[in-house]
Amino acid sequence: MTIAIDAARLLARLKELGATGRDEAGRLCRIAASDADRAGRNLLCGWLRQAGLRIEIDRIGNIYGIWEPDGVSGNPMVMGSHIDTVIDAGIYDGCYGVLSGLAVIEAMQQAGLRPSRPLTVVAFTNEEGVRYAPDMMGSLVAAGGLATDDALAIVGTDGTTLGAELHRIGYAGSREPGFLKPHAYVELHVEQGPILEAEGQPIGAVENLQGISWQKVTIGGMANHAGTTPMVMRRDAGVAAAQTLAFLDRLARDTQGAVATVGTIRFEPNAINVIPSSAIFTVDLRNPDEERLKGQEVALDTFLNGLRSEGFEVTTERLARFQPVTFAPEIVAAIEASAAERQLVCRRMTSGAGHDAQMIVRIAPAAMIFVPSKGGISHNPAEYTADADLIAGANVLLDVARKFSR
Amino acid sequence: MTIAIDAARLLARLKELGATGRDEAGRLCRIAASDADRAGRNLLCGWLRQAGLRIEIDRIGNIYGIWEPDGVSGNPMVMGSHIDTVIDAGIYDGCYGVLSGLAVIEAMQQAGLRPSRPLTVVAFTNEEGVRYAPDMMGSLVAAGGLATDDALAIVGTDGTTLGAELHRIGYAGSREPGFLKPHAYVELHVEQGPILEAEGQPIGAVENLQGISWQKVTIGGMANHAGTTPMVMRRDAGVAAAQTLAFLDRLARDTQGAVATVGTIRFEPNAINVIPSSAIFTVDLRNPDEERLKGQEVALDTFLNGLRSEGFEVTTERLARFQPVTFAPEIVAAIEASAAERQLVCRRMTSGAGHDAQMIVRIAPAAMIFVPSKGGISHNPAEYTADADLIAGANVLLDVARKFSR
Incomplete structure (x- = not known):
């Protein structure tokens, strides 16, 4: 009934x-x-x-x-x-x-x-x-x-x-x-x-x-005058952060079940005519499959290691992790x-x-x-x-x- | 003497x-x-x-x-x-x-x-x-x-x-x-x-x-839950901004005499688990050649038009312009x-x-x-x-x- x-x-x-x-x-x-x-x-x-x-x-x-x-x-x-x-x-x-x-x-x-x-x-x-x-x-x-x-x-x-x-x-x-x-x-x-x-x-x-992985990423570059520093002499933390965001977006689109979000970001010194010395942002990765979620984390680490090899100082802090x-x-x-x-x-x-x-x-x-x-x-x-x-x-x-x- | x-x-x-x-x-x-x-x-x-x-x-x-x-x-x-x-x-x-x-x-x-x-x-x-x-x-x-x-x-x-x-x-x-x-x-x-x-x-x-072109760019997307919104259904203003930054950097490297800097950025609502509804950033373009500087500006406009055609609301405000x-x-x-x-x-x-x-x-x-x-x-x-x-x-x-x- x-x-x-x-x-x-x-x-x-x-x-x-x-x-x-x-x-x-x-x-x-x-x-x-x-x-x-x-x-x-x-x-x-x-x-x-x-x-x-x-x-x-x-x-x-x-x-x-x-x-x-x-x-x-x-x-x-x-x-x-x-x-x-x-x-x-x-x-x-x-x-x-x-x-x-x-x-x-x-x-x-x-x-x-x-x-x-x-x-x-x-x-x-x-x-x-x-x-x-x-x-x-x-x-x-x-x-x-x-x-x-x-x-x-x-x-x-x-x-x-x-x-x-x-x-x-x-x-x-x-x-x-x-x-x-x-x-x-x-x-x-x-x-x-x-x-x-x-x-x-x-x-x-x-x-x-979904499993959830939250991290805070800090990229350290070198502040310099936006007008006087040629592109090849820059270590622009803002650009490095932007490349990381774009990478995470592509990666999530290419990974089954994945989502990736950078919801917060901050540049220092945050002045219009100063190349950012640092960029601090959060990364929210999710996947219902633990192995794929780990894969997203590893891919992010690999990308950040690439930035390190270009001379950036990169640190990550784990904010939350749920399987x-x-x-x-x-x-x-x-x-x-x-x-x-x-x-x-x-x-x-x-x-x-x-x-x-x-x-x-x-x-x-x-x-x-x-x-x-x-x-x-x-x-x-x-x-x-x-x-x-x-x-x-x-x-x-x-x-x-x-x-x-x- | x-x-x-x-x-x-x-x-x-x-x-x-x-x-x-x-x-x-x-x-x-x-x-x-x-x-x-x-x-x-x-x-x-x-x-x-x-x-x-x-x-x-x-x-x-x-x-x-x-x-x-x-x-x-x-x-x-x-x-x-x-x-x-x-x-x-x-x-x-x-x-x-x-x-x-x-x-x-x-x-x-x-x-x-x-x-x-x-x-x-x-x-x-x-x-x-x-x-x-x-x-x-x-x-x-x-x-x-x-x-x-x-x-x-x-x-x-x-x-x-x-x-x-x-x-x-x-x-x-x-x-x-x-x-x-x-x-x-x-x-x-x-x-x-x-x-x-x-x-x-x-x-x-x-x-x-150098000629100097300063603009403020505001990209409007759609705020949504970072966990529940599939990648294909997102309009992530932060990612759109990141793609713009990466583009400006590449463009400046490929343009004679050019430099490009995004020194300030802000996401809204700026929460770790919310897809950014808007990204506001400044663009500082410089070139000693007026035609090339104009070229950088036009290339930025074209890129932003691409974002508009993807459904983003993009506005720009001129902050300064010197030949x-x-x-x-x-x-x-x-x-x-x-x-x-x-x-x-x-x-x-x-x-x-x-x-x-x-x-x-x-x-x-x-x-x-x-x-x-x-x-x-x-x-x-x-x-x-x-x-x-x-x-x-x-x-x-x-x-x-x-x-x-x-």
């Missing part, structure tokens, strides 16, 4: 949560463990209670809403994401996955279905990492990747500690993170990229998540099967961004469902997914949750 | 002037019309008086020291440069030419020579343009290229006007700029570039001065002849930087003599020219001044 989530209620809740925690300028800013985050958490917990769920909060502030019908036990089927936001956010990122998880449980309750294991919806703390680094913190702690007390002691950009702020807003729970071990975890999320929209596909079955994540094939297959049944075109795809699912996959089978993001835009008030796509994605989540809680 | 300047006195005065007008941090900062500039001017005027010269100051603050022996008249042979400096300057830029001009007159007086026309040494106001734009202002006004009252009304970076500040420091003179028409003008200057040092040549006979200047061949030949007589290796060369001589050449035959700059460094406390080179250059100036005042 095919059932469906309550579409009108899901859309209304998305709007209501999206209206909660805005600043004086009207910007959505539910930064982790802020007053605005508290307002969003309070709203969510009210809905969880309305659905008759048992609410559990762990010491890192992750909120679990558990549906455990009488006589049902075992590791729960878990759905979720996060409700904290960036500064001036859109209303879908994270919230859509949490509210859809709740909608799935409600739809199963409404249909009188009795699962053979509990179902749980979770909102992880501080996925965005705006105030407290690293991001995806709540799921990382829940998966055992970061000690709870270490995470609570992290000092934020405003000098506060996460632990004190969670306590202040009333969401420092008592359960030990990791107390709940998922039987499976499925995260429904807006794509935050342009692929589904561009290809006209409403559902993405996310089979893996690619492979999601559970049986969940990915279930997503595809649901989409097929519901006559929704579906594609297997890679997540370019980081998500809580990449942490939870360390302790349980996990995968993600994507729905289209208009123009690929996210972390921006212009973030938008059409209602029909939101509803379709939530119904696929419902099918997958039913399957893994049977 | 070969005579020589008083080397020890020239070197001592360079040091003394270089010690005048330093800030609390010890940096040489004789910014135009500042208290420090007044201190330098006072020192210079004392030396001019000691040499028995008549001091004339025009309304833009240019200081003329005139040696007009009884019965000698006509347009003077003029030597000079400037004594204002950049912030944290070296001691040679400009001052060397002014003090050498004085040394030439003193040497001729000492040798009992009687010129057939007056000799004059001039220190032009605000050559550097640090506080009041444009640079080379005193010589520009003297050459009739900018109305005196307009120049005096110019508001500086600190909100002052040049006229008020010249009045305050006591150097708002009464003579009308242009009152003195040179018979010929010769400016001795440190090269501020690496060529003479690199080629082991002590004297440069400067036959022309190349050709100096007087008879003075250049006289410089070469003097160097040959003194057994100094000499090369004809192009000035890459702007100098007062390029303004004065509008109203009189003019040329320049260069001496080596260690490492090509200028506008920097590390600016350095060996004493022997300073002395050699001043003696060549002496020969040329004698020839054109005969």
Whole structure:
């Protein structure tokens, strides 16, 4: 029997949560463990209670809403994401996955279905990492990747500690993170990229998540007068940096699955008539295949060695490195099967961004469902997914949750 | 008869002037019309008086020291440069030419020579343009290229006007700029570039001065998530800028006489994981040949049109444009002849930087003599020219001044 989530209620809740925690300028800013985050958490917990769920909060502030019908036990089927936001956010990122998880449980309750294991919806703390680094913190702690007390002691950009702020807003729970071990975890999320929209596909079955390599590169050349220094006598750090950027772009276009981005750059002394003595820029390389990602890194190193042999001083600093994540094939297959049944075109795809699912996959089978993001835009008030796509994605989540809680 | 300047006195005065007008941090900062500039001017005027010269100051603050022996008249042979400096300057830029001009007159007086026309040494106001734009202002006004009252009304970076500040420091003179028409003008200057040092040549006979084209280029692309946007769907303004830089570098290497510099760059939003939505950079193109300089500009335009056809929004803003200047061949030949007589290796060369001589050449035959700059460094406390080179250059100036005042 095919059932469906309550579409009108899901859309209304998305709007209501999206209206909660805005600043004086009207910007959505539910930064982790802020007053605005508290307002969003309070709203969510009210809905969880309305659905008759048992609410559990762990010491890192992750909120679990558990549906455990009488006589049902075992590791729960878990759905979720996060409700904290960036500064001036859109209303879908994270919230859509949490509210859809709740909608799935409600739809199963409404249909009188009795699962053979509990179902749980979770909102992880501080996925965005705006105030407290690293991001995806709540799921990382829940998966055992970061000690709870270490995470609570992290000092934020405003000098506060996460632990004190969670306590202040009333969401420092008592359960030990990791107390709940998922039987499976499925995260429904807006794509935050342009692929589904561009290809006209409403559902993405996310089979893996890119590896990420972040570096800071500093190229040292020689400052000199822009008018009096002949080309052959220059060691122009800006030109060397430009050649590196152009190289990385070509390399990514020629490497399967690769993307490469130089998002920040700075020249010194940064004067119109002085040849740059140094150029400092960041490199963001991603690939779902670890060997290919390593290949991109090696190719960059080789290119930089070429600059060194031309007399440039080049230093690199590693800022972040995550290996690619492979999601559970049986969940990915279930997503595809649901989409097929519901006559929704579906594609297997890679997540370019980081998500809580990449942490939870360390302790349980996990995968993600994507729905289209208009123009690929996210972390921006212009973030938008059409209602029909939101509803379709939530119904696929419902099918997958039913399957893994049977 | 070969005579020589008083080397020890020239070197001592360079040091003394270089010690005048330093800030609390010890940096040489004789910014135009500042208290420090007044201190330098006072020192210079004392030396001019000691040499028995008549001091004339025009309304833009240019200081003329005139040696007009009884019965000698006509347009003077003029030597000079400037004594204002950049912030944290070296001691040679400009001052060397002014003090050498004085040394030439003193040497001729000492040798009992009687010129057939007056000799004059001039220190032009605000050559550097640090506080009041444009640079080379005193010589520009003297050459009739900018109305005196307009120049005096110019508001500086600190909100002052040049006229008020010249009045305050006591150097708002009464003579009308242009009152003195040179018979010929010769400016001795440190090269501020690496060529003479690199080629082991002590004297440069400067036959022309590069044309300069300054533009600001803004490339607009599309900001997007660095992880989720496939390469083929990107419009990365940073990569487009990098390709432009690399192109300009190749073009300059392939174009006779050309140099090209991108000294400043900025990405927006300048975040490590966001594809740049825009890149803003400056372009400094120079060539001693106007047609070739135009060719560089056209090639840049064509390249930018290519980016436009790829979907980028490209705008350019002209910041400055000066045509190349050709100096007087008879003075250049006289410089070469003097160097040959003194057994100094000499090369004809192009000035890459702007100098007062390029303004004065509008109203009189003019040329320049260069001496080596260690490492090509200028506008920097590390600016350095060996004493022997300073002395050699001043003696060549002496020969040329004698020839054109005969």
